[in-house]
Amino acid sequence: MSRALDKAGRWIGWAFFADLANGLALTFGYMFSRPVTMQYPDKEKWLPYSRYRGHHFLKRDDEGEIKCVACELCARICPCDCIEVVPYEDEKGNRRPAKFEIDTARCLFCGLCEDACPADAIALGQQYEFSSFSSRDLVIGRDDLLAKPGKAMTGGGVVAARLNTERDVLVEASEPRGYNWWRNIRRK
Amino acid sequence: MELIVALGVIVFKVALLIAILLLLPLPLTWLERKIAGHMQQRMGPMRVGWHGLLQPVADGIKLLTKEDHIPAEADRFLFKLAPILALAPPFVVFAAIPFGETVSVLGNEITLYISNLNVALLFVFAVIGLEVYGVIFGGWAANSKYAVLGSLRTCAQMISYEIPMGFAVIGVVMLAQSMSLLDIVRAQTDVWNVVYQPIGFFVFFVAGLAEAQRIPFDLAEAEGDLGAGFHTEYSGIRFALFMVSEYVVMVLVSVLTVILFFGGWNGVLIPLPPLLWFLLKVAFFVYLFMWFRFTFPRYRYDQLMAIGWKVLLPLSLANIIISGVVFS
Ligand code: SF4
Ligand code: SF4
Numbered sequence: 001m002s003r004a005l006d007k008a009g010r011w012i013g014w015a016f017f018a019d020l021a022n023g024l025a026l027t028f029g030y031m032f033s034r035p036v037t038m039q040y041p042d043k044e045k046w047l048p049y050s051r052y053r054g055h056h057f058l059k060r061d062d063e064g065e066i067k068c069v070a071c072e073l074c075a076r077i078c079p080c081d082c083i084e085v086v087p088y089e090d091e092k093g094n095r096r097p098a099k100f101e102i103d104t105a106r107c108l109f110c111g112l113c114e115d116a117c118p119a120d121a122i123a124l125g126q127q128y129e130f131s132s133f134s135s136r137d138l139v140i141g142r143d144d145l146l147a148k149p150g151k152a153m154t155g156g157g158v159v160a161a162r163l164n165t166e167r168d169v170l171v172e173a174s175e176p177r178g179y180n181w182w183r184n185i186r187r188k
Numbered sequence: 189m190e191l192i193v194a195l196g197v198i199v200f201k202v203a204l205l206i207a208i209l210l211l212l213p214l215p216l217t218w219l220e221r222k223i224a225g226h227m228q229q230r231m232g233p234m235r236v237g238w239h240g241l242l243q244p245v246a247d248g249i250k251l252l253t254k255e256d257h258i259p260a261e262a263d264r265f266l267f268k269l270a271p272i273l274a275l276a277p278p279f280v281v282f283a284a285i286p287f288g289e290t291v292s293v294l295g296n297e298i299t300l301y302i303s304n305l306n307v308a309l310l311f312v313f314a315v316i317g318l319e320v321y322g323v324i325f326g327g328w329a330a331n332s333k334y335a336v337l338g339s340l341r342t343c344a345q346m347i348s349y350e351i352p353m354g355f356a357v358i359g360v361v362m363l364a365q366s367m368s369l370l371d372i373v374r375a376q377t378d379v380w381n382v383v384y385q386p387i388g389f390f391v392f393f394v395a396g397l398a399e400a401q402r403i404p405f406d407l408a409e410a411e412g413d414l415g416a417g418f419h420t421e422y423s424g425i426r427f428a429l430f431m432v433s434e435y436v437v438m439v440l441v442s443v444l445t446v447i448l449f450f451g452g453w454n455g456v457l458i459p460l461p462p463l464l465w466f467l468l469k470v471a472f473f474v475y476l477f478m479w480f481r482f483t484f485p486r487y488r489y490d491q492l493m494a495i496g497w498k499v500l501l502p503l504s505l506a507n508i509i510i511s512g513v514v515f516s
Contacts, residue, residue: 027227027483037231132454 053109053124056102058145065148067121070097072112074122082106083113100142105135193296201302205282213435214244220478227482232344254424259330262421266329271422271429274322277315278436284308285443286370288453293408300463303368308369311363313354318398319437320346326430327418338417341407341489345398348496349405353395355504359388359511360448373452380451384515387507389449391500394465396441398496401434402477404484442473 003164013019059067080103088098114123122145132138220243225232233240258267285308286301305311320342327339338415345465361367364375372381382389398405408468409417419430446452446469453462460468 023483024479027479030229031223031226033226033229035226035231037225039231039234091440 039146044174052126052128053111055125055127055130056107056113056122056145057125058100058138059121059123059143060146065094066096066142067119068097068100068117069119070095070100071118073116073118077112077116078107079110079112080106080108097142100145101139102145103139104130105138193493197296198302202283202374204412205302206279209279209282209436209439210432212439213432213481214248216435216439216474217244217247217431217473219354220481223475223478223483227479244361248428251428252425256411256422256424256426259332261331263331264327265420266325266424270322270326271426271433272322273325275429275433275436276320276323277319278433278440281312281315282309282436284369285440286373286446286452287466304368304370306368309357309367309372312369313350316437316440317346320432322430322433323418330418330421332421334416334420335418338409342401343417343498345401345405345492347405347499348493349395349398352496352500352504354365354398355360355501355508356391356395357386357448358504358508361386362422362511362515369447369452373447373454376451377454378452381448382449385449385507387503388511389445391507393445393446394495395476395500396445397480398492400437400477401442402438403481404487405492406486407489436501439474442477443472445473446470461505464516 061067066087070085072085072087075081075083075085082103082105084099084101084103085097086099089097090096109124111124130138222232222240224230226478227285233243236242258264283302284305285296286304286495288300290297290299292298296298321322323342324339326339327335327342330336360381363381364372366372366375376380401407401409407417409419419427422430446466455462455465
């Protein structure tokens with residue numbers, strides 16, 4: 001009995017284009033849902049997860065001294081061989097890097113340098129906008145790694161969107177813990 | 189003197205109509221892209237102007253400044269003629285379409301239509317039929333296999349869908365006892381035709397979708413399998429003309445649906461100005477067209493033919509017989 005009813009119901013549905021109406025209802029619902037588009041360079045910007053491995057930076061200790069002791073462990077462990085450290089002895093008799101260069105063009109952002117460092121001196125930040133027209137510009141020196149504007153302070157957090165040509169504003173990322181793309185996608 | 193005033197009014201009305209129709213695609217493309225975007229959880233155009241409002245203008249400038257390319261092997265005369273042939277008929281049809289009853293402006297009686305033909309319906313169908321020549325010439329003159337395939341499809345599609353479309357309105361003519369669109373609207377003052385003619389409306393609307401070559405019946409320009417169909421080889425301003433004609437036809441089909449089945453400018457419940465009622469209804473159908481476009485997939489070619497000949501044609505014939513028996 002119920003099967004017959006089912007069949008009749010399906011036939012009625014077919015005759016009145018229930019499936020087409022279903023589709024229309026679905027798209028109509030989507031029309032008033034929130035778009036997942038992120039208006040990237042102009043208005044919004046994605047702040048990556050805190051564990052994201054982006055551009056490197058070197059840390060300073062409380063006295064403002066560079067933390068790195070130029071042990072070259074990071075250079076040793078780097079699978080891409082893209083770190084070059086040259087040590088020297090400073091006035092206080094500490095071993096410090098005279099030259100610290102990372103070739104970010106070759107770096108694969110594995111984070112092994114951060115893991116290997118005994119002095120907690122190097123870390124990978126959240127900045128991801130550093131493409132450039134020449135691979136030579138991607139070799140970042142010691143002072144740059146230390147002094148990227150606001151980099152060490154913000155933990156290498158994201159700075160202003162560079163593609164924005166109009167205003168030099170710092171783009172506020174709306175979600176500090178990273179953007180959840182799936183949240184806005186409705187599923188049945 | 190009176191003659192000059194009357195002539196001036198007609199010229200003004202024609203100029204206004206042409207201007208409106210030529211400019212109509214600008215907001216419509218914007219609307220279509222916005223609707224498409226939001227249905228796909230995107231935003232649509234956002235960069236040019238407030239919420240991308242100036243995007244169609246930018247697109248227009250782009251199209252106007254593009255190289256006007258004609259393929260080497262093309263039939264140059266027909267190639268240039270085709271966009272005009274596609275564009276002119278929809279504009280001509282609007283000459284016979286009423287937008288409302290007479291209004292008086294500054295003591296002058298001004299009719300909201302250019303002419304009240306007593307065979308307007310016949311005229312409309314005859315002239316819309318001409319539009320297909322633009323598409324066929326365009327495809328043939330371009331000398332490209334995709335374009336020719338597109339025109340062949342259009343040809344077959346138009347032939348199969350114009351018949352049920354013509355049959356579908358016979359019921360309406362029976363009800364109004366007239367072929368004049370003005371009389372048809374007047375006959376719907378109390379009850380809209382869609383109540384008496386649901387099958388007629390259904391057949392007319394589906395055939396209208398096919399006539400306007402909108403999804404799910406846009407086989408003539410199926411991007412996926414034909415490049416862009418008959419206008420594969422067109423670029424720049426000529427391509428823009430095809431696009432304009434496409435949008436005007438879409439509006440035309442909406443307008444015809446409203447006039448024939450949804451009481452034209454007769455309102456219900458809410459007393460709005462008649463012209464506003466009319467425009468609202470047309471806007472609804474235009475939206476429906478866009479809504480369909482971003483919901484349905486395209487029919488296969490054999491399905492298209494099967495729907496035309498095996499479903500719509502018998503339905504429209506049955507509709508004529510039933511209306512004839514019931515309303516006489
Ligand atoms: S992240 Fe990996 S590849 Fe890049 S510098 Fe550090 S160790 Fe080398
Ligand atoms: S960054 Fe760390 S691992 Fe690399 S040289 Fe300096 S102290 Fe050693």
